[in-house]
Amino acid sequence: QKEVEQNSGPLSVPEGAIASLNCTYSDRGSQSFFWYRQYSGKSPELIMFIYSNGDKEDGRFTAQLNKASQYVSLLIRDSQPSDSATYLCAVMAGGSYIPTFGRGTSLIVHP
Amino acid sequence: SAVISQKPSRDICQRGTSLTIQCQVDSQVTMMFWYRQQPGQSLTLIATANQGSEATYESGFVIDKFPISRPNLTFSTLTVSNMSPEDSSIYLCSVSGDRGNEQFFGPGTRLTVL
Numbered sequence: 484q485k486e487v488e489q490n491s492g493p494l495s496v497p498e499g500a501i502a503s504l505n506c507t508y509s510d511r512g513s514q515s516f517f518w519y520r521q522y523s524g525k526s527p528e529l530i531m532f533i534y535s536n537g538d539k540e541d542g543r544f545t546a547q548l549n550k551a552s553q554y555v556s557l558l559i560r561d562s563q564p565s566d567s568a569t570y571l572c573a574v575m576a577g578g579s580y581i582p583t584f585g586r587g588t589s590l591i592v593h594p
Numbered sequence: 595s596a597v598i599s600q601k602p603s604r605d606i607c608q609r610g611t612s613l614t615i616q617c618q619v620d621s622q623v624t625m626m627f628w629y630r631q632q633p634g635q636s637l638t639l640i641a642t643a644n645q646g647s648e649a650t651y652e653s654g655f656v657i658d659k660f661p662i663s664r665p666n667l668t669f670s671t672l673t674v675s676n677m678s679p680e681d682s683s684i685y686l687c688s689v690s691g692d693r694g695n696e697q698f699f700g701p702g703t704r705l706t707v708l
Contacts, residue, residue: 515695526686526699527637529595571636573697580625580690582697586636 485510487574489585496592502559504588506572509553514577516548516555521569521587531557562592596621596689598700606706607677614673615703617687622667627697628660629686637686643670677707 486509496502504518515534519527533539533546533555545558555574559566569589573582597620607613617626628640641649641662649662664670674681684704688697 517696526684526702529696529698532696575695580695581627581639581642584637 485513485574485576485583487572487583487585489570489572489588491586491588493589493591496562496590498562498564498592498594500562500592502562502566502590502592504557504559504570504572504590506555506557506574506585507553508555508572508574508583510574510576510583511550511553512576513550513553513574515575515582516546517573517575517582518544518546518557519571519573519584521571523568527571559590562590564592564594566590567592595691595698596623598687598689598698600687600700600703602703603701604704604706606708608708609678611677612673612675613677613705614671615685615687617670617672617700619668619689623689624667625690626664626670627688627690628662628670628672629688629699631684631686631702633683640672640685674705677705679707681705682707 488507518531520530521527531546533548539546543560547556569587571587572585575582599618601616626643629637640655641651643649643664645664661673684702686702688699
């Protein structure tokens with residue numbers, strides 16, 4: 484059974500700090516990796532995707548992938564209170580079109 | 595990404611009744627998906643809806659309980675039948691992006707069953 488594990492949190496960081504969100508997955512055949520942000524009462528919003536080992540940066544967000552360790556992370560630099568949300572990790576196997584979602588990590592950025 | 599709308603945005607229903615949720619996309623998409631998200635939980639895929647064929651249901655979900663229609667490439671409906679309080683949840687439709695990998699979600703329908 485494919486599993487995607489995330490620490491439920493909450494992860495609390497001060498404004499301006501780097502928030503580090505982690506995700507591990509069980510399926511070694513996974514090829515695509517996604518991070519979604521979900522504000523309370525809202526639907527998930529795709530913020531990052533990564534397919535290759537290494538880092539991918541987009542503004543204040545950096546996704547890091549290590550397939551050997553089956554580990555993907557999301558770094559948020561200069562965290563803002565508006566970043567407070569639940570972050571869902573999703574993983575998709577090669578040839579599949581259906582991702583497996585983790586339970587999400589709650590992030591709280593306090594002023 | 596596609597713009598996705600859902601109706602209704604929320605509803606409160608009585609036990610034993612049925613509710614049909616509509617999902618409309620502003621562009622043609624091949625694959626549409628229906629998810630459920632229960633309070634404090636992650637997303638659980640109910641079924642994949644392709645135009646012109648029967649929906650494909652995930653383990654634990656059956657057509658009699660969650661019938662799905664997909665009459666064209668921009669529209670789908672999910673019906674929650676014979677509802678019980680355990681069906682109280684957020685129901686989300688999603689579509690695949692142009693690359694076919696990432697998924698984009700509609701705003702969701704918050705269902706409460708009394």
